[in-house]
Amino acid sequence: MRGRAGSSGEGAPAAIGPAGDLAPGSLVWALLERSAARRLVEAVTRTELARVSGSIGRTDAPRILADRLARRLEDQMRLGGPLVGRGLPLRRDSSDVRCDEGLRLGTGGSCERVRWPDTVDRAADR
Structure with a gap:
């Protein structure tokens, strides 16, 4: 492995980066925008490298x-x-066939039939 498997910076961990041992993952890494997703990939990379290292x-x-x-x-x-x-x-987040992830197809506006958990009237659930 070239360098550490994990890093806290913006670039890919050394093992995943373009020059790293896991270069096939560098394109996917570039698509990860959330730091939590990147930390997860780093942790799984370290775990799998350790597992494979233990075997071979x-x-x-x-x-x-x-x-x-x-x-x-x-x-x-x-x-x-x-x-x-x-x-x-x-x-679909509702029974409306025009609803896609809470947005109305065609208009892009909010689907009126979607009941988001944070806007649900708690009294109605009692």
């Missing part, structure tokens, strides 16, 4: 993990995983 040794672990990551990312993209599974399907 520290020298080959980063390459094995990078190969696994590249293979799985390729499978997901070939099958359209992110698009088919999450990006394209309608996510």
